[in-house]
Amino acid sequence: xxxxxxxxxxxxxxxxxxxxxxxxxxxxxxxxxxxxxxxxxxxxxxxxxxxxxxxxxxxxxxxxxxxxxxxxx
Amino acid sequence: xxxxxxxxxxxxxxxxxxxxxxxxxxxxxxxxxxxxxxxxxxxxxxxxxxxxxxxxxxxxxxxxxxxxxxxxxxxxxxxxxxxxxxxxxxxxxxxxxxxxxxxxxxxxxxxxxxxxxxxxxxxxxxxxxxxxxxxxxxxxxxxxxxxxxxxxxxxxxxxxxxxxxxxxxxxxxxxxxxxxxxxxxxxxxxxxxxxxxxxxxxxxxxxxxxxxxxxxxxxxxxxxxxxxxxxxxxxxxxxxxxxxxxxxxxxxxxxxxxx
Numbered sequence: 001x002x003x004x005x006x007x008x009x010x011x012x013x014x015x016x017x018x019x020x021x022x023x024x025x026x027x028x029x030x031x032x033x034x035x036x037x038x039x040x041x042x043x044x045x046x047x048x049x050x051x052x053x054x055x056x057x058x059x060x061x062x063x064x065x066x067x068x069x070x071x072x073x
Numbered sequence: 074x075x076x077x078x079x080x081x082x083x084x085x086x087x088x089x090x091x092x093x094x095x096x097x098x099x100x101x102x103x104x105x106x107x108x109x110x111x112x113x114x115x116x117x118x119x120x121x122x123x124x125x126x127x128x129x130x131x132x133x134x135x136x137x138x139x140x141x142x143x144x145x146x147x148x149x150x151x152x153x154x155x156x157x158x159x160x161x162x163x164x165x166x167x168x169x170x171x172x173x174x175x176x177x178x179x180x181x182x183x184x185x186x187x188x189x190x191x192x193x194x195x196x197x198x199x200x201x202x203x204x205x206x207x208x209x210x211x212x213x214x215x216x217x218x219x220x221x222x223x224x225x226x227x228x229x230x231x232x233x234x235x236x237x238x239x240x241x242x243x244x245x246x247x248x249x250x251x252x253x254x255x256x257x258x259x260x261x262x263x264x265x266x267x268x269x270x271x272x273x274x275x276x277x278x279x280x281x282x283x284x285x286x287x288x289x290x291x292x293x294x295x296x297x298x299x300x301x302x303x304x305x306x307x308x309x310x311x312x313x314x315x316x317x318x319x320x321x322x323x324x325x326x327x328x329x330x331x332x
Contacts, residue, residue: 028100035093058104065097066160
């Protein structure tokens with residue numbers, strides 16, 4: 001309870017500083033998900049990639065972009 | 074020749090757009106660059122919340138000078154960034170040769186020089202843009218949280234650092250012409266960079282102008298804005314190496330494809 005209060009206080013004070021970081025991470029995640037949905041085939045099942053992208057912050061999308069996309073060009 | 078070059082260059086950029094590289098590579102470099110300024114700024118809070126300190130302990134963490142924090146971003150690019158750069162370039166020619174696309178392109182009267190240099194230029198454009206965007210973001214945070222760093226000096230620092238990064242791209246492209254397996258390109262490129270670093274630090278008195286010394290000149294450049302003679306020489310050597318690598322890549326590709 002005390003901890004959550006602290007976190008909320010902290011976020012209120014520092015939101016302007018941390019917001020860009022959170023937004024960039026979110027945009028990266030959404031781009032990866034859009035790419036995943038639009039891809040016809042991927043290396044490995046799509047739902048596993050979706051979990052990796054959503055749950056592994058930053059690293060997940062990078063790993064998907066580098067290793068997940070199959071080269072259909 | 075010029076038309077041809079532009080066509081390949083545009084094809085490469087279009088492919089990067091289709092792969093979302095124009096979105097994710099800049100974003101990832103921004104994240105790499107702002108990670109350290111932020112964690113350094115919040116270090117006291119992070120230590121407090123992880124509870125590593127005994128009750129009542131007062132632990133004064135000195136705030137590092139602004140220029141040092143900016144350099145942290147560059148060293149982040151030097152490790153994680155170089156890895157990402159090598160990962161995105163490892164298949165650019167090797168992959169096309171493996172899948173037969175390169176043969177298709179090179180059957181037409183496309184010069185090897187245009188093929189290699191246009192690919193190289195496309196990757197240089199993407200990576201340099203990402204690094205500049207990332208370092209400007211880092212500069213912004215440093216300015217906001219730590220103190221004054223001249224924007225002009227930061228840009229000059231980034232420009233000299235770019236030379237080293239172009240060298241990394243050139244090494245990777247060169248390796249692309251030697252093997253068709255992207256994983257091997259990755260391994261060889263990283264190995265060469267590590268060996269170059271190692272040799273430079275062992276024979277530091279002999280290799281004053283090695284490309285890897287560029288990074289060590291940057292802190293002074295960032296503070297004073299003055300480009301020392303050693304840095305000029307290191308930059309010159311780096312440019313010569315880049316040209317030789319491109320030339321070598323073209324020659325290797327010619328010999329491989331004709332057979």
